[in-house]
Amino acid sequence: MVTSSAKKLRSAWPDAPPRVLDCFAGGGAIPLEASRLGCEVHALDINPVAHLIQLATLDYPVRFNDRDELGRIPAD
Secondary structure (H helix, E strand, O other), X not given: OOOHHHHHHHHHOOOOOOEEEEOOOOOOHHHHXXXXXXXXXXXXXXXXXXXXXXXXXXXXXXXOOOOOOOOOOOOO
């Protein structure tokens, strides 16, 4: 389902979605929404707890999406 935000984003940037850099991302709400809209996202934070939260919400679901419930990569 394409939201109205995604339609506005495509009309503003017809060639490709923008890149988003959030230098003070904290828990990662802005990078999460930007990636949901199809943007290339980079997020950082100096706080190690915030960085761990970012990894858990932004990086790990993408990286380990194709694993089964025991963490194994399914055979093709």
